[in-house]
Amino acid sequence: MAADRRSSWLKGVLDLLVLSRLTDGESYGYEIAKALAEAGLGEIKGGTLYPVLNRLEEAGLVEAEFRAAERGPGRRYYRLTERGREHLATESRDWLRFHRAVETTLHPGGTTA
Amino acid sequence: MTTESDRYFTELTDALRATGVPEEQIAATVEDLRGHLAGTGTRPEEEFGPAAAFAAQLGGLAPLPGEPDGKAESWTWTADLFNDRRMLAVHGDQGWEVESLDSLGRFVCRRSATATLRWEYRREIIGARRRAKVLAELEPEGWELCGEWLVYGYFKRPRAATAGPAGALEARPATPHRWLFLSRRGKVALAVWTVLVGGATAACFIGTLGMGGLAITIALASMFSALFTSHLETTRGRVEQDRSKSA
Numbered sequence: 001m002a003a004d005r006r007s008s009w010l011k012g013v014l015d016l017l018v019l020s021r022l023t024d025g026e027s028y029g030y031e032i033a034k035a036l037a038e039a040g041l042g043e044i045k046g047g048t049l050y051p052v053l054n055r056l057e058e059a060g061l062v063e064a065e066f067r068a069a070e071r072g073p074g075r076r077y078y079r080l081t082e083r084g085r086e087h088l089a090t091e092s093r094d095w096l097r098f099h100r101a102v103e104t105t106l107h108p109g110g111t112t113a
Numbered sequence: 114m115t116t117e118s119d120r121y122f123t124e125l126t127d128a129l130r131a132t133g134v135p136e137e138q139i140a141a142t143v144e145d146l147r148g149h150l151a152g153t154g155t156r157p158e159e160e161f162g163p164a165a166a167f168a169a170q171l172g173g174l175a176p177l178p179g180e181p182d183g184k185a186e187s188w189t190w191t192a193d194l195f196n197d198r199r200m201l202a203v204h205g206d207q208g209w210e211v212e213s214l215d216s217l218g219r220f221v222c223r224r225s226a227t228a229t230l231r232w233e234y235r236r237e238i239i240g241a242r243r244r245a246k247v248l249a250e251l252e253p254e255g256w257e258l259c260g261e262w263l264v265y266g267y268f269k270r271p272r273a274a275t276a277g278p279a280g281a282l283e284a285r286p287a288t289p290h291r292w293l294f295l296s297r298r299g300k301v302a303l304a305v306w307t308v309l310v311g312g313a314t315a316a317c318f319i320g321t322l323g324m325g326g327l328a329i330t331i332a333l334a335s336m337f338s339a340l341f342t343s344h345l346e347t348t349r350g351r352v353e354q355d356r357s358k359s360a
Contacts, residue, residue: 029274050273066276
């Protein structure tokens with residue numbers, strides 16, 4: 001049950017989390033998923049990640065390029081566009097505002113223990 | 114060994130607890146994993162990978178694959194080893210995602226009502242020695258292990274991993290009625306097996322063959338059928354491997 005709830009939370013913010021993994025430069029699917037898992041957000045499967053990346057690409061928030069690797073078949077690299085950077089900044093502010101409202105509601109006295 | 118194993122499972126338990134997995138489920142999972150290790154005699158990290166990453170997989174925090182509303186079609190099918198990759202390619206192009214292989218070696222698939230992905234598949238030999246190497250090579254390319262049968266590991270990857278939005282699903286053909294897809298060689302092997310077993314059963318009824326003889330015939334026919342198909346498959350695999358090395 002707890003895992004289901006966290007899964008629902010993640011759905012609302014996954015696009016922002018993916019964009020945030022591109023602020024320091026380009027990356028590819030596996031690396032993005034690995035970074036999110038290491039941040040404690042759980043394993044993001046390809047079936048979840050790639051529809052998000054596709055949507056971001058179609059919305060012009062990321063650009064992608066397939067590059068052949070020295071060994072192996074190559075990877076599709078994603079990078080943040082200027083529009084994506086602005087979107088991330090605006091939406092992150094809105095998300096944090098929402099997060100603070102939830103926190104205040106859950107802990108009206110200010111304690112988080 | 115025991116200490117290392119205990120340390121691993123303590124770390125795994127803590128990680129699962131932190132992700133909200135119920136205590137009962139954690140205890141059952143750890144018990145299963147310990148039982149599995151006792152059977153294989155391997156070290157836990159070697160078998161399951163780092164505890165934190167393994168807990169993330171078991172905890173299932175991420176949303177289900179491409180599934181925002183829980184509505185999905187399911188379909189289970191199978192093919193012989195000569196036909197499996199071709200049929201996986203066909204069905205993957207129709208949006209079917211293999212979730213696992215069941216105990217009978219059938220592909221358990223799902224396709225969400227809002228599916229937007231086509232899938233590609235590959236099959237690799239992942240014996241105990243090759244397993245870590247194959248995973249280390251394929252996972253960074255976006256391949257996920259979706260099932261194992263005998264010495265074979267089946268991997269899946271959304272086409273979008275290499276093609277982006279161009280790899281999206283365009284049409285959603287109806288769920289096939291068929292569930293068995295045999296190659297010509299598979300049909301021949303099955304026919305030979307059926308004739309032998311049928312003949313033995315008939316002989317048993319007539320009284321020229323006892324129950325023991327029937328059992329032995331079925332076992333031998335099954336064994337030779339399996340040996341025949343695996344021999345052909347191994348030969349073909351070697352040819353493909355040599356071809357890819359020389360390319």
